[in-house]
Amino acid sequence: MSNYSASDFKKGQPRWCPGCGDHFFLASLHKAMAEIGVAPSQTAVISGIGCSSRLPHYMATYGMNTIHGRAAAIATGCKVVNPSLAVWQVSGDGDGLAIGGNHFIHANRRNINLNMILLNNRIYGLTKGQYSPTSPRGFVSKSSPYGTVEDPFRPAELCFGARGHFFARAVATDAPGTIEVLKAAYNHKGASVCEILQNCVIFNNGTHDAVYSKEGRAKNAIYLKHGEKMLFGENNEYGIVQEGFNIKPVKLGEDGYTEADVLVHDAKCEDNTLQLKLAEMEWPVALGVIRDVEAPTYDDCVWSQIEEIKEKKKYHTFAELLETNDIWEVK
């Protein structure tokens, strides 16, 4: 059992707008950390720039609110030097996927043991309302008054394309769902991406309306659990079935579909094809742990290689290193 309560991780008074999704997420993060039970002194929370990147200032842990887009790279250095730290990297959709897109994909590819939070409100908030790389095509914003003419990223697709091994999704207002994915992310050894759907009340109000309320989620979301049948709807009247090379939602009892046809969720499957299809469903929106596959982590491998080479090589100090060279003596 954990020795900590949420208040042990809490600090200061958040300055986000009233109703901002960041408030909900922060409260869930405090609770999740308390349940995880790693001491604040052994925890580092590292963010970039943006509304959500203010988050470390409200943590009683170690942390850094750094520069735009670089949180994943900075967290990488921190984790690889001290793998015993629990390192959380917090970015918004702009910080993580636009200016920091390169670091996002490479942290996933390397599989460094970071808990990577992507707070996705599909808008630039701190710079006051420009479209982001997750804003839908045609999105009207201050910098796209006639609508955008570009397609958005789908975060799961990027994560999977970078050979990511963990992807989970939660809605900021859904505390139990958020806490669950945060704990799963911590428990997953390797880069774990949690996409948190959150609302920006000022610049993109209602962007996640379909799933933002409990009622909405009951109708429009599916909570995925590894090893369980993928049923959803207010009375579990819907299920996800396979159709040819694809999956689709069906109503049980219609078109001859029964519960026996419903697929069982497999987050541990190495092949990510169906997991990606789940992540990209527009209805229902998949929540929970979508992919959670064990793989060697970068930080473990760095240090086990160091240990292995220490055994093999005969030099372990600077003075011994010098002796490995061709040396001559002038008398």
Added chain:
Amino acid sequence: MEIKEKESVVVRFSGDSGDGMQLAGNIFSTVSATVGNSISTFPDYPADIRAPQGSLTGVSGFQVHIGAEQVYTPGDLCDVLVAMNAAALKTQYRYAKPDAAIIIDTDSFGPKDLEKAQFASDDYLGEMGIDPDRVIACPLTTMVKNCLEGILDAKSILKCRNMFALGLVCWLFDRDLDVAFSFLREKFGGKPEVAEANIKVIQAGYDYGHNTHSSVANVYRIETKHKVPGRYMDITGNKATAYGFIAAAEKAGLKLYLGSYPITPATDVLHELSKHKSLGVVTVQCEDEIAGCASAVGASFAGALAVTSTSGPGICLKSEAMNLAVIMELPLVVLDVQRGGPATGLPTKSEQTDLLQALFGRNGESPMPVVAAASPTDCFEMAYAASKMALEHMTPVILMTDAYVANGSAAFKLPNLDEYPAINPPYVPEELKGSWTPYMRNAEGVRYWAVPGREGFEHILGGLEKDDKTGAISTNPENHDLMTRKRQAKIAAIPVPDLEVLGDKDDAELLIVGFGGTYGHLHAAMDELRSAGHKVALAHFRYINPLPKNTADVLRRYPKVVVAEQNMGQLAGWLRMKVDGFVPQQYNEVKGQPFKVAELVKAFEILNKE
């Protein structure tokens, strides 16, 4: 045969990229260093990885200067030029003295070779205006084939041509071959048959010289005058830099972290540090230059000696993360191995054009110490000094070297780490638990370091301005002014050694001023001027920010001062900014090549007469 005593000689090995000229040059310099000669080397690689064989762009050179007394540079022009093919003779002859001996492999001067090298006729010596009496023309390939037939396959035999040339040069300079033999046996430890084949070829080259040319050519002897007893190794600047970081981390009792992205001419530092996992060195080849620096900032936060290595274009990309380390006041060493710019510029060539970028190339008031290494071996000293400075003063430090010192090599007297100063980072004292805030400073104005993992010192740093007292985000105007001044004062207060004046320090009429990798050339120029009767002194900067305390005194002491640098006047400008009323003469050259001592001497003589 006549044996001539010489003070110093310069040998330039040149051939196709695949001809092994670097190895031949290396062995020759090691053999010479072993008898106590002073050495200085300069490899001159083509920019292309493997240009078409025999082409003009594919020529690779290695120049070594050996001296009875201290030599400071690889030499302007060579006394002996080895040209392994026609293209090498065509492109490298301009580095030869008018009376230089020239060794060529006549087997590589066939019609096709001459065509590739753009000779108009088969009278290549005539076209170049070379007196045939100065040429040791030998059918080198044929002789190597005869020597190794049946021992190695045809392809491997050709790879040994460089050793024949080496043997010939060893004969010319009366060198003992045993050292070369043991070098090769060590190098090809796993393949004794290759080692013995190479040895056979060296001996053959030596014997060829002895038998064929003893009546026509001179043999030179370079007797060591002032031996500094001790144990030595050959080291390049980049390797010495890597060693300096390793030494500093060990002294400080810290993990060494390098975040880097490959870039010429800095990559060898990444290569070198990646080898030494048995010392616990962590190297991460990052996704880009930005991540190289950013990850190093993260590593520093986590308590490592953090380093990022790059060249000028990489500094452009790292600037923002460097600035983050400035405002977070975390230790970091940023290595800039300068090359020709701007943009991609001249990637394999050397310049000093990043100085103002290092001093000022960041947004905001962003003071950062800048130090520069003066020679290949000085890279070790300055990497150590930069690490100590960063760790003890909680600041990023820029260490500047350049392609010339990074790739050049010299004899390195093995350092004894016990004799180096301790490195004591300002870890936050345990008794401050409960009252500590992130920007509390020690008596030197340095922020304390609380490394994650310590209970009771949890804190948040960041790129936003912080309150001096509480460490919380602050936009208070008075506080920002205060923090700006504190960061400035912290850097200004870093103690650095006084500027040393060499040469005629009491009565010089001309003071030569430089920084970084031009030390050798400026020193050699000063020596020549002094032996010609001029009163000249040299003040060479290794510490550029903060400047040594005696800088103004030194610069104002002499009637004439010339600042000589491989840029358009960046050090001169910095000194003018820092020393009231200081208006020096300038000697500026931006050719991507090391200074030529003879050209410096000429220019300084004219200056001195004016």
